[in-house]
Amino acid sequence: MIQKLLHEGVEVETSIDGYYAADFPEITTEKQSHRHHPVHTVVVTHFELARMIERVNRRFASLLRTEMTKLGIEDVGPAQAMVLMAIGDVELSVGELLDRGHYVGSNISYYLKQLADGGYIDRVASQRDKRSARIRLTEKGEQLCANLRDAGGAYNRVLARDADDLRNLEIAFQTLHRLELVWGNAARYGI
Amino acid sequence: MIQKLLHEGVEVETSIDGYYAADFPEITTEKQSHRHHPVHTVVVTHFELARMIERVNRRFASLLRTEMTKLGIEDVGPAQAMVLMAIGDVELSVGELLDRGHYVGSNISYYLKQLADGGYIDRVASQRDKRSARIRLTEKGEQLCANLRDAGGAYNRVLARDADDLRNLEIAFQTLHRLELVWGNAARYGI
DNA sequence: TCATTTTACTTCAAATTTTGAAGTAAGTTG
DNA sequence: CAACTTACTTCAAAATTTGAAGTAAAATGA
DSSP: OOHHHHOOOOOOEOOOTOOOSSSSOOOOOSTTTTTTOOOOOOOOOOOOOOOOHHHHHHHHHHHHHHHHTTOOOOOHHHHHHHHHHHHSSSSSEEEHHHHHOOOOHHHHHHHHHHHHHHTTEEEEEEEEEEETTEEEEOOOHHHHHHHHHHHHHHHHHHOSSSHHHHHHHHHHHHHHHHHHHHHHHEEEHHH | OHHHHHHHEEEEEEEEETTSSSOHHHHSSSTTTTOOOOEEEEEHHHHHHHHHHHHHHHHHHHHHHHHHTTOOOSSSOOHHHHHHHOOOOOOOOTHHHHHHOOOOHHHHHHHHHHHHHHEEEEEOOSOOOSEEEEEOOOOOHHHHHHHHHHHHHHHHHHHHHHHHHHHHHHHHHHHHHHHHHHHHHHHHHHO
């Protein structure tokens, strides 16, 4: 097992006890670092990360779904809600929205249609360039986002308990951003 | 903008220059930390993370798709390949596989059928419990995984250039695992 | 200036992925 | 051994994603 991981993975000395990337014993949410400092060799390949990301993404989607059900939202799903969150509080074009989420054009078009039908967004043709649609949340759209953010507050409090947590979240975010760039460039120009 | 982020987010002092969670200027893959040390206030909400995770997941899926196309794999898609990677080199039951990826039963059943039809896995009824299917990669399945891992080697080398990178990947991995647990428990027991 | 190309997006149909309800067969329990 | 639970499968419907083709406006260039 370790043998296999070492094949393409890279080693790092770390201070987390008994925690290997490849299998997931039931670890509690309790802090594990900064208590003992035995040094272990742990390996994270980009595939391990990709699998983790897939799992976490699935988890979040279903969480979002249940939260939306609680809110009584029936006309749009979690994917559409993510688009709303991507729009945020600014007015932007479809193209800008594509960049924000690496969506495919036809996909976003489809979602925007549903969101417009549901009254969550306004769509106006730009003055400058009439090809370009300007998108913005309606009152209803902003309300949904606000409700979801409120519901999310509890998670933020659990996930970010102290400075260490915050730093780790920050590092995770940056590292994911790097993955995004590397994988994205690779897809376009080939590694 | 910052105002909004502060709403539900939590602050942290960090040493990354000019990098805010909410918008994505074209940052290069070059290192940014450990050069200058101006202190900024950056915020990562769990929604920002969720959106990032969604984007990265999308990127990886399309990368995997192109890699599989290069390999001439036509009978299964990236989702099925992820299942293969989840199985890895051990023999396990469908239930264990569900845990590994937070899949839904009927979904995995569907994938396993395709993978079995394609000759990527073997499925044998357990001796002990004939309800339980034991799953394992075939030669062909292992070959595909090995090819994908080989193709992935280049990414590992780009992503893990030095000890700092490795540490950050490790932290990202652990942090995602924590998200997984928190979001998963919340879904089951409500925060 | 006006044909040509490019950009910005939409539409539609098909493929893929995911869900959920309903099954089946094998174990377990009272 | 009847009733229940577990471990999975099947199927149909829904949601999501892709890709090819279309439209209209803007930019380009001869």
